[in-house]
Amino acid sequence: MSEKKSAWERLQLVHNVSRPTIRDYLPLIFTDYYEMHGDRLCGDDKAIFGAIGRLDGRPVTIIAQVKGRDINENKACNFAMPHPEGYRKALRLARQAEKFHRPVICFIDTPGAFCGVAAEERGMGEAIARNIAEFMTLRTPVISIVLGEGGSGGALALGVCDELAILENAQYSVLSPRGFASILWKDASREQEASEIMQITAEDMVRLGVAETIIEEPLGGAHNDLDKISENIKEYLSKIIPKKCEKDIDVLLKERYTKFRKIGAFIE
Amino acid sequence: MFEDLFKVVKKRFNDSEDDYKPMFKCPRCQETSPLIRYEELHRVCPLCNYHGRLSAQERIQITVDKESFCELDSGMTSGNPIDFPDYEEKQKESAEKTGISEAVVTGTATIKGSPCVVGIMDSRYMMGSMGSVVGEKISRAFEYAAENNLPVVMFTASGGARMQEGIVSLMQMAKTSGAVKLHSDKGGLYITVMTDPTTGGVTASFASLGDIIIAEPKVLIGFAGRRVIENTIRQRLPEDFQLAEFMFEKGFVDMIVERRKMRSVLSHLLKLHGYDKKEV
Numbered sequence: 237m238s239e240k241k242s243a244w245e246r247l248q249l250v251h252n253v254s255r256p257t258i259r260d261y262l263p264l265i266f267t268d269y270y271e272m273h274g275d276r277l278c279g280d281d282k283a284i285f286g287a288i289g290r291l292d293g294r295p296v297t298i299i300a301q302v303k304g305r306d307i308n309e310n311k312a313c314n315f316a317m318p319h320p321e322g323y324r325k326a327l328r329l330a331r332q333a334e335k336f337h338r339p340v341i342c343f344i345d346t347p348g349a350f351c352g353v354a355a356e357e358r359g360m361g362e363a364i365a366r367n368i369a370e371f372m373t374l375r376t377p378v379i380s381i382v383l384g385e386g387g388s389g390g391a392l393a394l395g396v397c398d399e400l401a402i403l404e405n406a407q408y409s410v411l412s413p414r415g416f417a418s419i420l421w422k423d424a425s426r427e428q429e430a431s432e433i434m435q436i437t438a439e440d441m442v443r444l445g446v447a448e449t450i451i452e453e454p455l456g457g458a459h460n461d462l463d464k465i466s467e468n469i470k471e472y473l474s475k476i477i478p479k480k481c482e483k484d485i486d487v488l489l490k491e492r493y494t495k496f497r498k499i500g501a502f503i504e
Numbered sequence: 505m506f507e508d509l510f511k512v513v514k515k516r517f518n519d520s521e522d523d524y525k526p527m528f529k530c531p532r533c534q535e536t537s538p539l540i541r542y543e544e545l546h547r548v549c550p551l552c553n554y555h556g557r558l559s560a561q562e563r564i565q566i567t568v569d570k571e572s573f574c575e576l577d578s579g580m581t582s583g584n585p586i587d588f589p590d591y592e593e594k595q596k597e598s599a600e601k602t603g604i605s606e607a608v609v610t611g612t613a614t615i616k617g618s619p620c621v622v623g624i625m626d627s628r629y630m631m632g633s634m635g636s637v638v639g640e641k642i643s644r645a646f647e648y649a650a651e652n653n654l655p656v657v658m659f660t661a662s663g664g665a666r667m668q669e670g671i672v673s674l675m676q677m678a679k680t681s682g683a684v685k686l687h688s689d690k691g692g693l694y695i696t697v698m699t700d701p702t703t704g705g706v707t708a709s710f711a712s713l714g715d716i717i718i719a720e721p722k723v724l725i726g727f728a729g730r731r732v733i734e735n736t737i738r739q740r741l742p743e744d745f746q747l748a749e750f751m752f753e754k755g756f757v758d759m760i761v762e763r764r765k766m767r768s769v770l771s772h773l774l775k776l777h778g779y780d781k782k783e784v
């Protein structure tokens with residue numbers, strides 16, 4: 237493991253424009269992949285990537301939030317902020333995976349679901365809620381990996397899974413530290429302080445029972461060695477996917493339910 | 505992302521302090537009317553029909569059969585999962601102010617004889633935000649209903665996730681939605697009644713998963729905060745944006761029901777699904 241960085245230092249890495257995105261990882265982890273489009277209801281959201289491909293020869297369904305690598309790409313994918321149709325596309329492909337007994341691999345990398353008029357009109361709340369509920373009982377293994385930013389309900393909509401892995405410098409949070417500071421202290425400039433207090437690092441996720449595995453990044457961050465980080469992600473998937481596929485699906489679903497059911501701190 | 509929504513919610517909270525003066529200023533039509541009139545109508549604006557906020561106790565009183573309510577998990581209080589500074593104090597203040605121990609009250613009851621599990625969120629308690637206790641109580645309510653073949657009626661009112669619990673609050677969305685699915689897969693009926701305000705992580709989880717979704721008139725329903733959206737699109741949103749009637753128009757609400765008719769509509773819907781008079 238490389239040197240321990242603070243939450244704030246890691247946040248800078250996550251926001252680094254050269255941090256690898258799903259499009260960088262795809263050819264280094266999967267083969268024979270075909271991208272799939274549209275939710276069959278309204279449109280095709282470019283902030284959500286969907287594909288069928290192979291992992292070590294095994295057919296899998298890949299669902300991912302798409303960050304751009306420059307301004308044009310980012311405009312096209314709306315800075316990885318999905319609309320409801322993106323989540324509905326994800327659910328359609330998850331259902332298809334269930335039908336054809338393919339495991340689902342979700343890559344989370346979003347600042348959050350998009351906040352806009354059209355998103356509200358088309359039921360952002362309903363779209364996220366539906367995904368969460370349906371993924372909970374999806375009768376095929378689901379593995380999610382947080383690549384960079386895991387922001388809010390927009391991340392959780394791809395995060396109901398049998399096991400969650402998180403890249404060493406990635407973050408997962410109820411809200412961006414900036415938004416958090418702005419709500420609680422009415423001062424968005426206290427972003428750094430918020431990032432340190434919110435418990436958003438990979439280690440925090442494991443301790444709080446949200447993630448099971450941390451995927452190690454190359455020294456200085458994922459962008460320093462794309463081959464190495466891709467290899468680490470692939471190594472993890474190659475180990476976990478067969479393990480989950482072997483399990484009786486009813487046992488798996490019970491464990492998935494329990495994984496989320498037990499998170500919380502209360503006194504009786 | 506939710507900051508401005510919280511501002512709006514908070515502002516209305518402060519407005520509600522005016523309840524103790526003799527006039528009521530409506531947050532929807534901005535007109536004032538005698539407070540006594542507003543109270544007589546169970547907190548409905550006599551001028552525009554905006555349905556104001558009720559406490560959990562008031563809601564129980566006007567909804568379920570007299571003395572039928574039996575609370576579940578009444579003593580549950582919150583831990584501090586991310587050791588957030590002053591969280592315990594904040595909880596204590598809220599509990600003292602509201603007379604309830606968390607932002608949701610759950611229990612069994614009958615509505616005109618039909619047995620059901622009810623959950624009532626109370627926006628006075630830390631803006632009705634969902635943390636560990638809200639998540640746990642709601643999940644248990646659905647599990648109890650699934651086990652006992654009971655329908656669930658959930659009155660939602662929330663500013664969203666409870667920030668002081670960080671990622672743990674986000675996970676309550678998964679927990680509650682999972683329990684709703686469990687209850688649904690067993691064939692149980694779930695009726696959501698969206699009250700003012702139903703927003704953020706609650707809209708994006710159990711609130712939106714009802715088999716039947718009812719809203720009270722003019723209440724706020726949405727995912728993202730109004731101001732956040734205005735900043736994104738750089739223009740003012742129409743006044744009716746994210747009101748119950750807007751969500752009804754867009755297809756996310758089955759019916760808008762006035763408070764004075766709510767009990768009778770709920771009773772009919774329960775009976776239509778075969779939940780007739782029997783012992784709980």
Ligand SMILES: [Zn+2]
Nearest residue numbers: 530533549552
């Ligand atoms: Zn009014």
